Amino acid sequence: MTAMITARGVGLQIGEAHILRDVDLDVRGGEVLALVGPNGAGKTSLLSLLAGDLEPTAGQVLLDDRPVTAHRPTELARRRGVLLQENRLSFPFEVLDVVQMGRAPWRGLPEEDDDDAVVARAMAAADVGHLARRTFPTLSGGEKSRVSLARVLAQDPRIVFLDEPTAALDIRHQERTLALARERAATGDAVVVVLHDLSLAAAYADRMVLLAGGRVVAAGTPAEVLDAERLSTVYEHPVEVLARPDGSLLVLPVRSVEVPV
Amino acid sequence: MADMTRTEPTRTSQTPVLPTRSRTRVTVLFVVLAVALVGCAVLSAGLGQLHIPAGEVVSSVLHRLGLGGAEVASHPNGEAALWSIRFPRVTMALLVGAALATGGALMQGVFGNPLAEPGIAGVSSGAALAACAVIAFGWSFLGPWTTAAFAFAGGLGATLVVYLLSRSGGRTEVVTLILTGVAVNAIAGAGIAFLTFVGDTQAREQIVFWQLGSLNGTRWPYVALVAPLVVVGIALATTFARRLDLLALGERPARHLGVDVERLRITTIVVVALLTAAAVSFSGIIAFVGLVVPHVIRMAVGPGHRVLVPASALGGAVLLLAADLVARNAVAYADLPIGMLTALVGGPFFLYLIRRTRRSSGGWA
Numbered sequence: 001m002t003a004m005i006t007a008r009g010v011g012l013q014i015g016e017a018h019i020l021r022d023v024d025l026d027v028r029g030g031e032v033l034a035l036v037g038p039n040g041a042g043k044t045s046l047l048s049l050l051a052g053d054l055e056p057t058a059g060q061v062l063l064d065d066r067p068v069t070a071h072r073p074t075e076l077a078r079r080r081g082v083l084l085q086e087n088r089l090s091f092p093f094e095v096l097d098v099v100q101m102g103r104a105p106w107r108g109l110p111e112e113d114d115d116d117a118v119v120a121r122a123m124a125a126a127d128v129g130h131l132a133r134r135t136f137p138t139l140s141g142g143e144k145s146r147v148s149l150a151r152v153l154a155q156d157p158r159i160v161f162l163d164e165p166t167a168a169l170d171i172r173h174q175e176r177t178l179a180l181a182r183e184r185a186a187t188g189d190a191v192v193v194v195l196h197d198l199s200l201a202a203a204y205a206d207r208m209v210l211l212a213g214g215r216v217v218a219a220g221t222p223a224e225v226l227d228a229e230r231l232s233t234v235y236e237h238p239v240e241v242l243a244r245p246d247g248s249l250l251v252l253p254v255r256s257v258e259v260p261v
Numbered sequence: 262m263a264d265m266t267r268t269e270p271t272r273t274s275q276t277p278v279l280p281t282r283s284r285t286r287v288t289v290l291f292v293v294l295a296v297a298l299v300g301c302a303v304l305s306a307g308l309g310q311l312h313i314p315a316g317e318v319v320s321s322v323l324h325r326l327g328l329g330g331a332e333v334a335s336h337p338n339g340e341a342a343l344w345s346i347r348f349p350r351v352t353m354a355l356l357v358g359a360a361l362a363t364g365g366a367l368m369q370g371v372f373g374n375p376l377a378e379p380g381i382a383g384v385s386s387g388a389a390l391a392a393c394a395v396i397a398f399g400w401s402f403l404g405p406w407t408t409a410a411f412a413f414a415g416g417l418g419a420t421l422v423v424y425l426l427s428r429s430g431g432r433t434e435v436v437t438l439i440l441t442g443v444a445v446n447a448i449a450g451a452g453i454a455f456l457t458f459v460g461d462t463q464a465r466e467q468i469v470f471w472q473l474g475s476l477n478g479t480r481w482p483y484v485a486l487v488a489p490l491v492v493v494g495i496a497l498a499t500t501f502a503r504r505l506d507l508l509a510l511g512e513r514p515a516r517h518l519g520v521d522v523e524r525l526r527i528t529t530i531v532v533v534a535l536l537t538a539a540a541v542s543f544s545g546i547i548a549f550v551g552l553v554v555p556h557v558i559r560m561a562v563g564p565g566h567r568v569l570v571p572a573s574a575l576g577g578a579v580l581l582l583a584a585d586l587v588a589r590n591a592v593a594y595a596d597l598p599i600g601m602l603t604a605l606v607g608g609p610f611f612l613y614l615i616r617r618t619r620r621s622s623g624g625w626a
Binding site for chain 2: 051053073074075076077078080081082084087088089090091092093094096097098101102104105116119120123132133155
């Protein structure tokens with residue numbers, strides 16, 4: 001498995017605040033990498049650095065031995081796609097238009113010929129085919145999020161960054177979305193996903209990186225990272241990790257039986 | 262990029278089919294606008310104190326094009342009136358309308374806000390202030406281009422001010438944009454008032470009437486000055502129209518899709534200033550065309566800029582031709598200020614839009 005993007009000694013400082021410090025990370029093809037950690041741990045900032053949205057204030061993020069921000073925008077757009085947490089649209093485009101926007105980086109290239117097929121597959125995969133003629137602002141939060149996912153899939157990048165893709169989704173679509181991430185990884189793509197649901201992350205990620213206070217606290221397979229004691233410290237709340245008979249892990253907060261009045 | 266080859270993910274279901282998109286609406290729109298444009302132009306050229314039947318107008322045009330036809334026969338001065346007064350004015354109306362509507366569509370695209378318009382945001386008054394200075398001080402060091410050049414500089418300056426002051430986090434809130442426009446309009450208004458005060462009687466009168474907006478007194482040399490600016494502006498706009506669609510997703514997603522957002526923004530702003538300057542420099546302030554036209558087009562065929570930009574240009578031309586027709590003929594022996602007419606229609610439309618936006622997005626979205 002080759003590293004597609006490497007971060008070495010990466011730090012991000014905004015004003016006096018150290019958002020991230022000393023992060024080493026490889027984004028590898030064929031792998032789903034989950035970024036987890038409490039609020040304000042720096043997950044989204046790390047995603048922005050890896051995706052080339054931000055320039056690190058220390059260290060380097062490299063794609064093809066060049067800083068990721070040194071790549072031309074179109075060139076970068078053919079390599080990596082990003083799904084943000086919030087998806088807005090200034091004008092009432094139809095869903096089909098929005099998904100087709102994902103094909104923009106391939107204009108004028110041979111891949112453009114596949115536009116319709118790729119868009120159709122992306123819409124089916126994100127389960128938004130039936131919404132094609134609806135306008136984006138009329139959709140629910142979860143539907144918007146799925147349409148945006150379809151847009152990223154239509155972009156067909158080898159490296160996919162997903163920032164809390166499941167936050168607005170129901171159980172079926174949460175599972176579908178992460179199954180899709182697995183599917184992409186199986187074809188050799190790299191998927192980096194920020195998740196809050198640790199059980200979900202454990203079920204679908206090959207590797208996890210646990211961030212806290214802008215530093216990497218633990219990195220490795222879900223079984224290595226998801227240690228009850230470590231999680232309890234990081235999340236400042238007692239956490240239990242249960243192994244189910246099939247080997248999958250369940251991460252649950254410990255709830256006191258007596259509710260304080 | 263050696264790793265571009267990839268194996269397609271295997272999928273159990275057959276490849277789904279995209280819903281087919283009907284282009285009928287777009288085709289119908291362009292046909293209707295084109296017919297309306299020609300109809301308004303012929304009608305406008307014929308109507309006035311000296312009436313020339315539409316048939317003779319067409320015949321005269323064909324004659325000049327060497328395609329048969331004949332000179333205007335119904336009136337001894339008909340041919341001269343048609344070619345030295347009416348046609349320059351019709352052409353100017355068409356150019357100014359196209360420029361204003363395209364400028365509006367572009368501004369809305371780059372601000373990500375359907376209420377952005379050169380008049381409301383203060384771009385027109387910035388251009389007007391600079392142009393008034395040319396009138397008041399009688400400057401002419403750039404020859405006939407002086408007014409246009411100053412209007413361009415003023416429009417560009419005002420656009421940049423509005424842009425820098427009203428954006429935050431990649432978006433412009435409606436309220437910030439409009440308040441910035443109020444402030445810019447107030448400053449430019451003060452400047453124009455000062456110029457009106459210091460100017461001599463002739464300059465004063467010129468400024469007052471020019472501010473009302475009028476196509477009165479248009480001659481071919483003016484058309485020759487404005488036409489290249491408008492043509493270049495609209496041609497440039499069509500080259501980046503597709504990228505404005507992506508900008509609707511927001512700046513970061515647009516960048517993720519390969520758009521050089523900074524460059525697109527600056528290019529758009531320069532083109533908006535160019536178009537506004539072209540429109541303002543000879544005809545004065547004609548507001549709301551850039552607001553009304555793109556809105557109606559979006560309602561008809563959706564917000565895609567590849568259609569919106571050329572359709573707005575056509576629609577703006579039609580609207581201003583029609584407005585000019587009314588301005589010249591509504592009151593006998595009087596030429597009403599066209600800016601007054603467009604504001605009369607556009608003002609209430611603007612109120613309606615604000616009300617609708619307020620209702621649909623629960624506040625100032």
